[in-house]
Amino acid sequence: MFIRKIFLLLVISLPVFAGVKNLTLNRAINILKKDNLELKVARFNEQMKAYEAKAAKGYNYGKLDLTVMGMRSNDAGNVFGFKLQSREADFGDFGADEFMNNFGACQGGDMQACADMYGKPPSSLNYPDARNHFQTKVSYMLPLYTGGKLTEYGRITQSLYRMSKFDTKKLLNEKIFQTKKAFYDISLVDHYISNLSKIIRNINKLESIVRSMKKEGYAQDIDLLEVQARKAEAQSMYNQAKLNKDLAYQFLSFLLNREVTSIKRMNDIAPMPKFSKRTLEANNIDIQKALLGLKITKMAMKVEKANFLPEVGAFAEYGSADNVLWNDFLDKDAYTVGVQVKWNLYNGGIDAANLEKAKVNYMMVNDQVKLAKKGIALKAKKLKTEVLSANSNIANYKKQLRFAKRVYENYKARYKEGMVSISDVLIKQSKELEVLLKLLTAKNTRNTKIFELEALINKQKSASVYNIERVVKPKDMNSTTTKGERS
Known part of the structure; x- marks a missing residue:
């Protein structure tokens, strides 16, 4: 009975410890938002900034303190003062x-x-004689006017809280970029492995042909060794590709803070996002942070101006004192109220210098905002140009791959007829593999630039809109491996 309970517990626990299978990009992004450790840390920072803003707002409501003191002294001044406070x-x-x-x-x-x-x-x-003294008092201090300093401090801390939310959003965009790239990298590696498997099968067929021709006396041992060497090279590339795939899965698991064992394969070409200069300036996080920073510097300038204005505060205190704690409290109570005006008239020009510094800082940040807008626009144009260049390379490599496959098939047929050497055949096959690698590299470069552009314009569309989670069926894989121009 005990063993059955343990077995049942293990069966129930299996889904908890098992890795995520057939993971879609949409689900991966949802898991990322919830469980990524770096995002959790960023949200904790947001919470701290929110509490700082709340604390800054609290200064406007003053400070209420309750103080209970117990003393004993034989100092003449203290004893006489104690008796006065006790009205004795x-x-x-x-x-x-x-x-x-x-x-x-x-x-x-x-x-x-x-x-x-x-x-x-x-x-x-x-x-x-020595005397005991117990005093209980409640005091309240309230700032009535600070020249707007407290108001601006509250706005600054609230803006810093908004800034921390921008930082979290930027980190989220970066992690979404990494997650998408991991999905596309895995899909590209899968496609690469599929093509390598086909090439290895072709080499096996070529090896069989060489063996048959060797028996007939039309091939030499060196031909067979050359084919086997190429087969070993292709097998090594195949094993390396599988290791790279495992590494990509490990990185994806790290991002999602849970083990991922398989994903749904995707189209290996990400679509180009649409954007304009206006939407770029409105959505880019760096530009929004720069604009918010400009507002903060303007608030800081108002804080420095407040140093030239008077500060007004109110004070109220109520309490009672006696040589016995809380003895005849109401009979011996007392109150004090007052108002204080404090106005610094001269401090050696420090306030004036700080104000000028704040003005210069505001002008500097204003120029930084302009620079950020132009820099982001230039970066977006650069990424778009690189994507268009990659599109051209991909189209070119597709044609080259289609041609290289046909040349290889032609040379293999000519080898059977004794018209070319095995080295010529293998050279053509190497050309096919070289073009395939260039094609996949161009696709990877293009996808990377696309995701960078999406992060730049802060336009993270859902995967369903992009239609990038289409599962590649077995017939698609066979079609892809027989027609390299679709890769």
Whole structure:
């Protein structure tokens, strides 16, 4: 019974530990948004900025403090002050009893008493007994006017919170770029492996032909060795491609923070996104951050201007004190209220210099915004040009691949007739493999530029809109391997 329970528990747990299979790009992006560790860290930073903005806003509402103090002292000033705060001070604390005794003696003709009456410090005032003192008070301080400084601080921290959200969005775009690229890389590697498998099969057929011709005396051992060497080379490339595919899956698993064992293959050509200069400036995150930074510098300039204006604050305090904690609280309570105006009239020109510095910083950031707009537009044009160039290369390599395949088939037939050497055949096959590699490299370059462009214009469309999650059926793979121009 116990073994059956363990087996049932393992069966239930299998889906939890198993890797994700047949993963689509849309689902991968949803997992990325939820589970990517770097994005989680960025969102924590967002939360901290939000709390900073909330804290800055709280300064407008002042500060309310409750203070409870307990002390004991025999210091003359402290003891007298304690009695005053407790509303218990009397003439005896000033040495009235000593004064009256000296006064009476002076009236009786004691001249020393007359001298001590005014010249001798009273012992009860200067050497009092130690006293306990407990004070409870509530104090409230409220800024009434700060020249707009607190308001601008609140706006700055709120803008910094928005800036952190832009940073998170930019990181998300980068991770989506990496995820899409991983999907396309895996699809391209799958296609490459498929083509290598076909080439290896062709080499096996060629090896059989050479063996047959060797038996008939039309081929030599060196021909067979040359074919086998080429076969080993192709097999090595095949194994390396599989390792690269495994590495791509590991990177994808790292991005999604979960194991991915297989994906749905996709079209190996990503579509070109449409954009204009206007939409680029409106959506690009770097430009939005630069514009927000310009607003922040303007707010900072207002903060510096506030240093030339007065600050007004209000203060209120209520409490009670006694030598026993909370004894006769209402009978011995007291309050204090007040208003303070503080205005710095001169500080050596520091405020003026800081204001000028803020103005220069604003002008600098304003030019940086213009530079960002032009730089982003130039980068977008550059990426678009590189995509168009890759399109031309892809079309060219497709034609070259189709031609190379036909040449190889022609040379293989001519070899059977003894018209060319096996080296000639293998050279043509090498040409076919070389063009295939160039084609796949051009496609990979093009896709990379497309994804960079999407991240640049901050236009992450869903995979269903792009129709990039079409599963490649077995007949598509066979068609692709027999007609290289579709690759």
